[in-house]
Amino acid sequence: MDFNTSLFNDLQSRKECLQNEMQKSGVDACILTTGVNVFYVAGSIYNGYFYLPAEGEAFHFLKRTTEAVLENAIFIRKPEQIVEELEKRGLPLPKKVLLEVDTLSFTECSRLISSLQVTETVNASVLLRQLRSVKSEFEISQVRECARKHVEVYKQIPHLYKKGMTDLELQFEIEHLMRKHGSLGIFRSYGANMDIYMGSLLVGENAESPSPFDFALGGKGGNPILPLGACGEAIKQGDAIMVDMAGNYGAWMTDMTRVFSVGKLSDLAYKAHEVSREIHEIIKQNTKQGTACADLYNTAMDLVKKNDLEAYFMGTKLQAKFVGHGVGLEINEPPVLTPRSKEVFISNTVFALEPKFVIPNVGAVGVENTYLVHDDSIENLTVLEESIIDLEK
Amino acid sequence: MDFNTSLFNDLQSRKECLQNEMQKSGVDACILTTGVNVFYVAGSIYNGYFYLPAEGEAFHFLKRTTEAVLENAIFIRKPEQIVEELEKRGLPLPKKVLLEVDTLSFTECSRLISSLQVTETVNASVLLRQLRSVKSEFEISQVRECARKHVEVYKQIPHLYKKGMTDLELQFEIEHLMRKHGSLGIFRSYGANMDIYMGSLLVGENAESPSPFDFALGGKGGNPILPLGACGEAIKQGDAIMVDMAGNYGAWMTDMTRVFSVGKLSDLAYKAHEVSREIHEIIKQNTKQGTACADLYNTAMDLVKKNDLEAYFMGTKLQAKFVGHGVGLEINEPPVLTPRSKEVFISNTVFALEPKFVIPNVGAVGVENTYLVHDDSIENLTVLEESIIDLEK
Structure with a gap:
């Protein structure tokens, strides 16, 4: 199998693994933004937010243009726009959300929590490290x-x-x-x-x-x-x-x-x-x-x-x-x-x-x-x- | 002036600057833990927390031994012990605290806030970058x-x-x-x-x-x-x-x-x-x-x-x-x-x-x-x- 096919298959199975874990623990969505985790789930590093609901397709909310080919890429200037973009697509706002609480700064994480009106956070830093191992x-x-x-x-x-x-x-x-x-x-x-x-x-x-x-x-x-x-x-x-x-x-x-x-x-x-x-x-x-x-x-x-x-x-x-x-x-x-x-x-x-x-x-x-x-x-x-x-x- | 005298004088004036800013904005204490900021205020990088009240001497709460010579060094295993150590010395717990909210992780910053029962945070990341400039x-x-x-x-x-x-x-x-x-x-x-x-x-x-x-x-x-x-x-x-x-x-x-x-x-x-x-x-x-x-x-x-x-x-x-x-x-x-x-x-x-x-x-x-x-x-x-x-x- 060539490099790109292998990578594509891996991205599929990583997504399934993550959604499995989310469904098991009643999580509505996962938002990843640190370089290593975005690379793991999206296949390339970008400046933005990887958004995965417990079921269905992922979205890539990009703050900067990228040369990577990404399905469902949506350009935003600030994280608050994630809400509008989800609403525009008739998608529900997530309540219980996997967030990288151990790596995201207090400011950035708090901003995501308040803009999305998250009611419960689950530790995505720990889960992703476990899946990656x-x-x-x-x-x-x-x-x-x-x-x-x-x-x-x-x-x-x-x-x-x-x-x-x-x-x-x-x-x-x-x-x-x-x-x-x-x-x-x-x-x-x-x-x-x-x-x-x-x-x-x-x-x-x-x-x-x-x-x-x-x-x-x-x-x-x-x-x-x-x-x-x-x-x-x-x-x-x-x-x-x-x-x-x-x-x-x-x-x-x-x-x-x-x-x-x-x-x-x-x-x-x-x-x-x-x-x-x-x-x-x-x-x-x-x-x-x-x-x-x-x-x-x-x-x-x-x-x-x-x-x-x-x-x-x-x-x-x-x-x-x-x-x-x-x-x-x-x-x-x-x-x-x-x-x-x-x-x-x-x-x-x-x-x-x-x-x-x-x-x-x-x-x-x-x-x-x-x-x-x-x-x-x-x-x-x-x-x-x-x-x-x-x-x- | 030799290197050590210059460094000592700088540490003194950095502390005074920081305390001036704290007094101006009614901040009770400043807690710094990221490498660059600890280096700036303490003269060496250590694993722990630099604690500076608005008036008086700084404390170095160390999670790991260091070869640096530090006055008021106190060994702790976890940030919760800062509270006990302050109480032991008859020092009041700070309410309004300068914290590195833009660089500390959400988990670590939240832990400091709750263990010290901080009622208001002020952005130490921004202030330190401004002082350092x-x-x-x-x-x-x-x-x-x-x-x-x-x-x-x-x-x-x-x-x-x-x-x-x-x-x-x-x-x-x-x-x-x-x-x-x-x-x-x-x-x-x-x-x-x-x-x-x-x-x-x-x-x-x-x-x-x-x-x-x-x-x-x-x-x-x-x-x-x-x-x-x-x-x-x-x-x-x-x-x-x-x-x-x-x-x-x-x-x-x-x-x-x-x-x-x-x-x-x-x-x-x-x-x-x-x-x-x-x-x-x-x-x-x-x-x-x-x-x-x-x-x-x-x-x-x-x-x-x-x-x-x-x-x-x-x-x-x-x-x-x-x-x-x-x-x-x-x-x-x-x-x-x-x-x-x-x-x-x-x-x-x-x-x-x-x-x-x-x-x-x-x-x-x-x-x-x-x-x-x-x-x-x-x-x-x-x-x-x-x-x-x-x-x-």
Whole structure:
């Protein structure tokens, strides 16, 4: 099937899924306006509102012209006109409405609620993230293509290193290579505390610095306005270099971490890295459709404790309380692999598993792969050498 | 004065300014939580809430540890605890509160309103953007430093071009050079419809494609998930190359556009470019503290009409209705230079002026500079050759 047919079929089934959910919970209409969700349901990003009633066809209320071909496109200047346009067509005003309350601003959301006289809102941010977390065959092919490029770039990292470089200088070379392999640059994430640029490269003791942002690890960054990741210090003998750069080679993303070293690291660093690999191995043998997401965190934690590595797991000064997350149009989708997650894996979910350790004076170690959930197994999409590669060899 | 003393003094005066405004409008407290605003008032980004009463000291309610040194830092897990912490200290709960209603999500803002039992909200998003638009001496020094690097990078662009390149390939080389000169990568903008990556490079007829995003010009982009800017087509003879890449070399930014060509462009393109330069010249002679922002748009439009260039001004299929904007911690700050702006320039405001034209089959032309408003003049901070440079020469 070609790209356009696949996309068309996906748009149809996404619409049906959404309407199913709406009918189940007595919702009258869904209004989406954030870029990622509009892209998901309309096939392209536009400036306006996607309006879907519980039954029947969708409308695209556009505030700006677009080159996309859209059925039922209606131009408006302001959201208040949605009411007139619905009335003109003899369509009822919705009472109970799915709105992106977790992402729309208070002002914009309040304006939609009052202009449409909405009496009850339902959280479209949560529902859309949940629907998006289970991928279609077409989406999986897009994820695989992204993973292929992600791996291709990572393979070349040892050639980019030059003695005496700073962490930022190495990151710039990786970014440049990523762009040449089709990286879109923009690295989409969900939530307000997710400022990042093309991913994270953590070297040596900078890995211990906590960051205000909601990523697995921190790093102090190079400027107070962007306190995350590489900080501009020279890479030195005995440093671990954790590369967690974006897999943003298309709309659907992948997540992947590998570790490099300059010379030999401490024994503790190698031990922790091997425990991370062991966690991957055991989880790979025991996860499939139906597995509880909390099991993955608990499996990881059991191994961490057995190896006395709790003080280093997912950070030192600040420890993240998750070991992985869904991946898709945004880098952080559901499910989140926390100890108290109530979620269960569904086939065709794509997730990243990232058991990491921060070793004082050495840096961050551990492996991250992106997996696809099947009925009876999980499949690693980011297959590449996992041991720590010495850049001086 | 050293960096830290300057920053400390600025934090003090920003706090006083904010409290002045609060007292004037009878506001009891201000709560800020978005990155840029927290950075502005606290000097560093943290995950939490900056709480400032109309009189007295600020509190930093932190949800995550930070390495920044902050007086009155209080750790909380959730916003509801702000109430307990205030009560513990015998402080009254605020009734009328400045909240970032235009940027906080509906969910988060509603949660703050209900947990604090706020009876009236005032728009902190608008007030902070207004306060931020007038710069201190320290901020101006930061803008100047950014402008210096912006210019340095642009000077080298002719050396990056190779015959047969695509627009994206040229952009990758510029991005790489920008990073090596200290570009932070992240390009902060205000509003939901501002997806961009390191700036925009528009070549040939791609400049005509409208984009859903709120930038001066469009471009179809390389992927439907990012419909803006360069699209991957080869640069060919007779193309204009408009470079509007980010001046993001520090927290305070600059904005700047220059045009290059491959061989000779059409006469119309050169004519339009000269009109853009003439608009800059006339505006430079007539703008100072007190000038109405609308005058700049109207001056530009008069010259555009006099030269019969209306069909090309600020786009063809989609025409932007502004000719410039403030610049600072975000690339799009107030004032916006529109025909109906009610704003008047204040000394120490920094703004970008970008009269641009899109010439069918040729590309975009025009100059953009960042200016600083003085009492009796404006000063161009991005001084660099403005004529169209032929890359084949």
